Amino acid sequence: MNGRRTFLRGFLSVLLSGGAIGGILRILPSRADAREAPPKGKKWYGFGVSVDKCIGCARCMDACKNENNVPKEPFFVRTWVERYITRKNGQTTVKAIAPGDEATPETVSDKTILRSFFVPKLCNQCASPACVQVCPVGATFQTEDGVVLVNEKTCIGCRYCIQACPYGARYLHPKTHTADKCTFCYHRISKGQLPACVEVCPTQARIFGDLNAAASPMSRFLRMNKIHTLKPGLNTEPKVFYANLDGEVR
Amino acid sequence: MNPETMHSLQELLPQIQGYIYPNEIEIHWGLLIVVYPYITGVVAGAFILASLVKVFNVKEVQPLYRLSLLTALAYLLVAPMALVSHLGHAERFYEILLTPQTSSAMAMFGFVYAWYLMAVLLLEIWFVHRTDMIDMAERNTGATRLLYRALSLFSKDKGERAVAFDHKALKVITIVGIPSAFLLHGYVGFIFGSIKANPWWSSVLIPIVFLFSAIVSGIALVVLLYLIITPLTGGKINMKCVDKAVDFLFYAVIVDFSLEMVDFIHRVYQSEEEIKILSEMVMNKLFASLIIVQVLLGMLVPLLLISLTKIFKKRFSLNEDMRKMVYFISVILIQFGIFATRWNVVIGGQMFSKSFRGLTTYKMEFGGIEGLFYAILLLALPIIILAVLLKILPPWKELREEGEAGAEAAGI
Ligand code: SF4
Ligand code: SF4
Numbered sequence: 001m002n003g004r005r006t007f008l009r010g011f012l013s014v015l016l017s018g019g020a021i022g023g024i025l026r027i028l029p030s031r032a033d034a035r036e037a038p039p040k041g042k043k044w045y046g047f048g049v050s051v052d053k054c055i056g057c058a059r060c061m062d063a064c065k066n067e068n069n070v071p072k073e074p075f076f077v078r079t080w081v082e083r084y085i086t087r088k089n090g091q092t093t094v095k096a097i098a099p100g101d102e103a104t105p106e107t108v109s110d111k112t113i114l115r116s117f118f119v120p121k122l123c124n125q126c127a128s129p130a131c132v133q134v135c136p137v138g139a140t141f142q143t144e145d146g147v148v149l150v151n152e153k154t155c156i157g158c159r160y161c162i163q164a165c166p167y168g169a170r171y172l173h174p175k176t177h178t179a180d181k182c183t184f185c186y187h188r189i190s191k192g193q194l195p196a197c198v199e200v201c202p203t204q205a206r207i208f209g210d211l212n213a214a215a216s217p218m219s220r221f222l223r224m225n226k227i228h229t230l231k232p233g234l235n236t237e238p239k240v241f242y243a244n245l246d247g248e249v250r
Numbered sequence: 251m252n253p254e255t256m257h258s259l260q261e262l263l264p265q266i267q268g269y270i271y272p273n274e275i276e277i278h279w280g281l282l283i284v285v286y287p288y289i290t291g292v293v294a295g296a297f298i299l300a301s302l303v304k305v306f307n308v309k310e311v312q313p314l315y316r317l318s319l320l321t322a323l324a325y326l327l328v329a330p331m332a333l334v335s336h337l338g339h340a341e342r343f344y345e346i347l348l349t350p351q352t353s354s355a356m357a358m359f360g361f362v363y364a365w366y367l368m369a370v371l372l373l374e375i376w377f378v379h380r381t382d383m384i385d386m387a388e389r390n391t392g393a394t395r396l397l398y399r400a401l402s403l404f405s406k407d408k409g410e411r412a413v414a415f416d417h418k419a420l421k422v423i424t425i426v427g428i429p430s431a432f433l434l435h436g437y438v439g440f441i442f443g444s445i446k447a448n449p450w451w452s453s454v455l456i457p458i459v460f461l462f463s464a465i466v467s468g469i470a471l472v473v474l475l476y477l478i479i480t481p482l483t484g485g486k487i488n489m490k491c492v493d494k495a496v497d498f499l500f501y502a503v504i505v506d507f508s509l510e511m512v513d514f515i516h517r518v519y520q521s522e523e524e525i526k527i528l529s530e531m532v533m534n535k536l537f538a539s540l541i542i543v544q545v546l547l548g549m550l551v552p553l554l555l556i557s558l559t560k561i562f563k564k565r566f567s568l569n570e571d572m573r574k575m576v577y578f579i580s581v582i583l584i585q586f587g588i589f590a591t592r593w594n595v596v597i598g599g600q601m602f603s604k605s606f607r608g609l610t611t612y613k614m615e616f617g618g619i620e621g622l623f624y625a626i627l628l629l630a631l632p633i634i635i636l637a638v639l640l641k642i643l644p645p646w647k648e649l650r651e652e653g654e655a656g657a658e659a660a661g662i
Binding site: 073074075076077080082093094095096121130132133134135136137138154155156157158159160162163164165166167168169170171172174176177178234250 | 252256259271272274275276278279336337338339340345349350354444445448599600605607
């Protein structure tokens, strides 16, 4: 009798613990409630990249580092440009270009190359940002106008957000020891200016604006192009929109 | 800016294979975060072992009861150290407790931890030792007497009803404790498993795998401690108890192994986008720590060794020293295996690029907060704390009990 009772008790506790773990899963809000359309009447910032227009000059990278006090070393970037080369055998190689890199002329003569292009990258200012979900202290947050920012006064430097961002957009600032990433140049856009990278881009490969505005370069960009976002399967709902994005880009 | 960090990052550059995002070169969760799940795993595992006695009434392992509780406590005290000292701003740690963000798995740490420490472990240890502490206070004088008085929270009642209440309380605490232990470590697994950006971590199985590997590491560690401490303190090892504990260990390793195999087969069979880079990582970067240490030395060899003692039962039952030797080697191998498991999860999860196009490398430092020495210190600290705890609340009487009969005599 006693044996059976203890067994029952043990069994119950095993069940309970399953419930406890399941409970955690339920408590944590999933933030999956998708924002189908941008909220009306307010500003909701987004970004456009015309992949075909980018010539890989890296001026945006320079401008960003200067504007936002990003460390000069190549291991810390808020925005970067990738160069893709797909060969006729189907192999694709990728490289992050660095400011000062010589434009590579061999592309023209190299007959094994099928296609080659540049892709500017930056924080996608996701509408359902994974980084915001995981931050234990709420130091990473989303503003009313849809920009994800880090409060460097409260960030504890746990780097959970860096792990959670699917796009490699974040780094730990070696001086402040807090997480850092692209802010869409929030200090500029709140004054009505453009982000530094958009301003310096010589080919207008980068477009910035309010997604709610009826007539603006941003809304024209979205109207005139076939649009894709990065890793849409992860349901982060990026607000950086790419025109003519190649399937190789991740 | 720290020129040393820059220098070591510079050194990593040539070791990158393929393409990684520029920000990915730095591995953000290093050795300390390997130590952290290892330590909480031991806590959960040791507690489960203790619960075998109380909830599942496995009388044979009674001698390990108090030892496993104290081990759990010693390790639990060190667990947050690993976590806090890896922060960029350790001095802001309290923010997690004061202004936690409810959607963050990590923010729950404080609560899970506090619950487990206060509501389970300390309570259970207090009730187990209450009468002993009163005895000690009576037997000693001066400061020692005061210490035990304080530890027993100035309770003096050794009457039958009080003791009966102790026992009742213990039962309840352990029953609450098992799910809590599961919660503690399942939760640590969830911190990793819930990161959808990282296919190496993102798996529903991770919390469960963590749990079973925790049980494995906890039981193995307590058995190891028992095998070492008992002869050191002049006691005789109770083989019946060790046999039983190793029995449980054996099954736990089998479950753990099967779970990991399921995970592995599932990944290979589904063969999603990331499979190429992950297999490249396993074959190039994690071969030694995953295939050799975690799977071969940490699981298969101990399984084989322990099965030998089962298959050749007759021969081994005659030769206790031989069996002791086999167990000893097995539990040590298992410890290394579990540590490698943590390593492979934590470090492995950061060695491949989220572009799935390349791999980076982890270069371990020696000095500094993220370095090897500090990690070793953190791993040694629980042992030191345990030594102190053993001094204050000596379990010797129980350790030397001869299994069942002894357990009954102790009235537990
Ligand atoms: S791209 Fe990364 S850092 Fe930027 S909002 Fe999305 S998840 Fe956060
Ligand atoms: S590093 Fe800072 S911003 Fe990122 S999750 Fe941790 S506390 Fe939040």
